[in-house]
Amino acid sequence: MSNANSQAVARYQNNFLKEVEERVEDGHWVKMCMQCGVCAGSCPLGNAWEHSPQKIFMMIRAGKREEVLTSDSMWMCTSCYNCIVRCPRQLPITHIMHGLAHYSNRLGMVPKGQPTQEIAKIFWNNLVKTGRVNELKFSLSMYFKDGFVQGIKNALAMQSIGLGLVKAGRLNPMELFGGHKCKDSGAIQKMIAKAREIEDRRHAAS
Amino acid sequence: MAKRQYAFYPGCSSQKGASAANFATSIQLMNDKLDIQLNEIPDWNCCGASIGYGEGSELQRLVLNARNLALAETNLPGQDLVSGCPACWLATREAAERLHNTDHLMADTNEALKEAGLNFKGTVKARHMVEVLVEDIGFEGLKAPVVKPLQEMKIAGYVGCQTNRPFGIAGESFENPMYLDKMIESVGAEAVAYDQKVTCCGGALAFSEPDKSQKQIKDIVEAAYDGGAELIVTPCQLCQANVEIYQSEINKKKGTKLNMPVVYYSQLMTVAYGGSAKEAGLNGQLIKAEKLEKIASK
Numbered sequence: 001m002s003n004a005n006s007q008a009v010a011r012y013q014n015n016f017l018k019e020v021e022e023r024v025e026d027g028h029w030v031k032m033c034m035q036c037g038v039c040a041g042s043c044p045l046g047n048a049w050e051h052s053p054q055k056i057f058m059m060i061r062a063g064k065r066e067e068v069l070t071s072d073s074m075w076m077c078t079s080c081y082n083c084i085v086r087c088p089r090q091l092p093i094t095h096i097m098h099g100l101a102h103y104s105n106r107l108g109m110v111p112k113g114q115p116t117q118e119i120a121k122i123f124w125n126n127l128v129k130t131g132r133v134n135e136l137k138f139s140l141s142m143y144f145k146d147g148f149v150q151g152i153k154n155a156l157a158m159q160s161i162g163l164g165l166v167k168a169g170r171l172n173p174m175e176l177f178g179g180h181k182c183k184d185s186g187a188i189q190k191m192i193a194k195a196r197e198i199e200d201r202r203h204a205a206s
Numbered sequence: 207m208a209k210r211q212y213a214f215y216p217g218c219s220s221q222k223g224a225s226a227a228n229f230a231t232s233i234q235l236m237n238d239k240l241d242i243q244l245n246e247i248p249d250w251n252c253c254g255a256s257i258g259y260g261e262g263s264e265l266q267r268l269v270l271n272a273r274n275l276a277l278a279e280t281n282l283p284g285q286d287l288v289s290g291c292p293a294c295w296l297a298t299r300e301a302a303e304r305l306h307n308t309d310h311l312m313a314d315t316n317e318a319l320k321e322a323g324l325n326f327k328g329t330v331k332a333r334h335m336v337e338v339l340v341e342d343i344g345f346e347g348l349k350a351p352v353v354k355p356l357q358e359m360k361i362a363g364y365v366g367c368q369t370n371r372p373f374g375i376a377g378e379s380f381e382n383p384m385y386l387d388k389m390i391e392s393v394g395a396e397a398v399a400y401d402q403k404v405t406c407c408g409g410a411l412a413f414s415e416p417d418k419s420q421k422q423i424k425d426i427v428e429a430a431y432d433g434g435a436e437l438i439v440t441p442c443q444l445c446q447a448n449v450e451i452y453q454s455e456i457n458k459k460k461g462t463k464l465n466m467p468v469v470y471y472s473q474l475m476t477v478a479y480g481g482s483a484k485e486a487g488l489n490g491q492l493i494k495a496e497k498l499e500k501i502a503s504k
Contacts, residue, residue, distance in 0.1 A: 025264045044406040045418055076415070079256035080406035081371035085380045094372070098259035105260055115414035120260025123410075127258070131251040133218040135225055142413055161451055161492070165225065168490045172223030180221050183249050187322040191273065194318040195265040202314070 002108035009065075016065040022206060025099030029091045033057040039083035039093050049073040053083060053093050056100070069109040074101040075116040118145055128192055131182030136175035210342060213278035213330070214244035215298065217291035218252050219443045226443040228490025229290060232472040233335070235481040239351035240343050244288065247278045253297035256368070257410040268311060269318045271301035276319055276326040290335040290472075292368035292442045298332040299373060336441050336471070340375055340385050348392040353480040354501055355394025361474070362435035363387045363397050364426065366445040367406050380404070389471050390439060393478035400433030402426040407448040416455075423449050424456050427464045437495060438468040446470060450492050467495035477502045 001009075012019035020027040033054065040052030051059060051073045059068050074097045083093040101117070104110050110117045122141045127133045143158070144151030155162070165171035172179070182188055219226035237244060251274060252258075254267040262270075275298065278287045289295040305312045306328055316325055339348060363386035369375075375385050381404065387397035405426050408419025426449055430438050440446050450468040457464055469491065476486040483502040488495055 044408075044422055045411070045415070048415070048418055075260075076411075076418075078367075078406050078409040078411050078419075080367040080409065082367075082406070084372045085374075092372075099264070102259050102261075102263065106263075116257070116411060117260050119410070119414045120257045123255065123257050124261035127218075127252040127254070128262075131249075132221070133252050133255070135218070161454065164492045165451070168228070168492055169223060170225045170227050170490055175223065180218070180224070182251050184322060188251055188270075188273070190321040191269055191318050192262075192266050194321045195269045195314070196263060198314045198317055199263055199265045202310075 005107040005109060008107060014063055016063045016068070017061050019065070020060050020100070020103075023203070024096065024103045026092045026095045027099060029096060030057050030060050032089050032091055034089055036088060038086050038088065042082040042086050043076075044078055044080055044082065045076045048076045053097060056097075068100065069104040069107060070111060071104075072111050072114050074098075074104070075110070075114050077101070118142075128189060129185070130180070131185045131188045132180050134175050134179045134181075136171060136173065136179070139171075140176075209241045209243040210338075211243050211245060211282075211285050212288040212333075212338065213282035213285040214246045215250050215274055215278070215287055215289040215294055216246065217289055217294040217443070219447075220290060225447050226291070228487030229443060229446070229470050229472060231485070231487035231490070232470060232476045232481075233290060235479060235485045236472045236475045239479045240339070240347065242338065242343070245282050245285065247274060247287070248281055250274050250277060253294045255293045255297070255410065265311070265314055265318065267297070268301045268304060268315050271298045272305065272315045272319055272326045273322055273324060274298060275302060275330045275332070276324040279327060279330045280324065286331045286333050286338075288333050288335055288338055290443075292334065292366070293444065295332060295334040296368050296373065302328070302330065302332050334369060334375075334441075336369060336385065336389075337375060339389070345388050345392045348389060348475070351479045352393055354478055354504065356474065356478055356498075356501060357394050359395040359437065359497060359501075360398050360435050361390045361395050362400050362430035362433055362438045363390050363403060364430070364438045364440045364445060364449065364468075365404050366440060366442045367404070367409065368444075369441045370404055386439065386441065386471065390474065393474055395474070398430075398433040398435045400429045400435065402429035405429075407445050409444055409448075412444075412448045412452065416452075419448065420452050420456050420459070423452050424460065424462065424464070427453060427456075427466050428462075430466055431464075435466070436497060438466055439471050439474055440468060441471055453493065465493055467491055467493045467498070469495050469498065473498070 143154035220230040390397040412419040453464040
């Protein structure tokens with residue numbers, strides 16, 4: 001169990017709803033869910049979720065901490081926002097799913113190898129480095145995330161598309177050597193680090 | 207007439223040599239004809255996109271977006287921030303609204319922004335390029351510069367998700383928004399009826415969950431064919447890329463023969479306004495929009 005996880009367990013004991021309300025982005029909305037199921041029926045990847053948002057909300061209230069935080073359901077969210085605009089109680093469901101995914105990641109509870117978590121990490125690290133996303137490096141890091149041999153296989157499988165994009169002027173091989181970036185990328189990194197520091201300070205105080 | 211001025215936030219995909227470079231090309235002539243001047247926000251950064259949440263925390267993502275807002279506020283005072291990318295627009299607008307509504311978030315954000323030598327007062331409005339066209343110019347205004355009406359073209363207006371939800375264009379329905387169809391009609395083409403106008407293409411999960419996303423894409427393209435369309439038009443960079451790029455993959459896996467060009471509204475308008483195929487960025491298509499190229503070369 002990660003340090004952050006054992007601290008959270010000790011602090012909230014068996015009150016998982018309270019933990020979600022205090023620690024998860026927009027988590028204070030969870031108790032407003034009336035279990036109508038519109039979110040479950042509105043999700044484009046609905047059948048890929050082991051637990052729909054509706055179920056996740058009930059599981060939170062039932063204190064099923066381990067099941068919720070180790071679920072890969074939240075990582076199926078495509079950020080289409082269908083559930084948000086359709087929820088009769090106007091719960092910001094997309095944000096709550098993002099918040100749960102983030103929280104689970106922070107506690108080190110995401111199932112190993114969860115692909116969306118992996119690309120989210122690659123994407124974030126990519127953008128924080130220079131302030132802007134380097135699409136070429138992002139694609140290559142994704143292909144090679146499971147090792148060199150698999151990376152070559154993945155890259156070859158996507159070769160015709162990649163070359164097509166290069167030909168169309170929509171993928172620049174030179175991006176491998178530097179590429180687009182913010183002039184003030186150092187300050188951006190400091191700002192991002194500061195934001196984390198402020199959040200930790202607030203959590204310690206709450 | 208004095209041009210309308212906006213603080214422009216292009217976003218990562220619209221940079222030179224990036225996946226939506228042809229969008230960036232195509233808005234130039236369109237905006238010239240519509241007397242719109244986009245002033246690029248100096249040193250803007252990535253918005254975090256729809257996948258940044260996995261690793262980036264709430265405040266970290268807010269701060270990223272607040273930096274762009276603060277840069278616009280400081281360097282281009284009085285101008286609305288306008289993005290051509292729905293993900294950039296959504297993240298920026300979402301951030302602006304959260305900062306307005308929560309005192310401690312504004313204070314915390316400004317504390318972090320200090321590291322970049324900036325402060326955000328909260329005066330900037332974040333808008334989408336389509337809002338500028340629909341609200342500031344209007345459909346009649348969009349018609350005015352047309353010199354080559356795209357008659358006989360049947361087009362599926364694919365709105366997708368993030369231009370449409372959770373904010374959308376004011377006064378439009380989430381389930382069946384009409385503005386894109388009206389934009390298509392304003393350049394003389396026919397907007398076909400089909401049932402996947404606001405279906406999700408899979409978004410960023412096209413990378414991590416390819417099979418699930420490609421099912422979405424297949425449904426969208428097939429519905430456009432069923433509706434009689436010969437071209438898909440979208441306001442979204444990720445929709446454009448996903449729906450165009452993966453058709454060949456789907457054909458390989460499913461034995462289909464999908465070959466539907468997918469372009470931006472700005473490419474349609476540039477051609478209708480008399481621009482060349484190159485000015486419309488049509489050389490950036492993986493699936494060539496031949497009919498549109500032909501009209502452009504007339």
